[in-house]
Amino acid sequence: MSFIHKSVWIQFFITLFIGYHYIDSFIYLYEANKLTNEGYTELLIFTAFQLVILNIAVHTIVAIFSNKDEIEQQRDERDDLIALKGSNAAYNLLSVWVMIIVVQLWLKSIPGAYYYFEALSAEFNVLNMLLVGFLLAEIIRFSTKLYHYHKGA
């Protein structure tokens, strides 16, 4: 397995872990009536921090145990094609997700409408939806890449 392929596995599992942790923490805040703009901001910052630190740490550890030639190997046309297929899949999901958010924002403009999470302001509700969409798109991107690495591009 090339280091590039290993990197995709790493990013896939990290994104799954962060997605799970984010949703779990969000549900905890909601059920404990601690879901406020401030509480959500803390969760957001922690999630971003986790994403960066975990990626750096795990990639470094895997690199230490990998062959030098493997790490220095450049991406070739097959890696590029698989990356493109992953990006296409993620883009399709993001496009749909944006439409959902647009429709939801329009619906919210109707008098009497309410946000799903009343404890959060309008901006933070949208932020939440955007972040969930981003995480889903990343999971789709990495899983599509892994599928093509395994089954063939």
Place this chain on the structure above:
Amino acid sequence: MAKEITNNIRTLRFHHSEMTQQALAQAIKVSRQTIVAIEKNKYSPSLEVAFKIADVFGVTLNDVFQYQESDY
């Protein structure tokens, strides 16, 4: 019946001083994993890479890749 692209790169490597997948990969500037995928018919290379492979073995493209009816 559907056709598929097949190759005999593995055989050509064997007849060229048992060239390794790594050596072939380095010669045409792709990864060893790409050579593995090509040999297993899991990846169809670009024309450029296909020509480079034929060039390494000193044969024509048709000697490396075949477009034939699949067994399935």
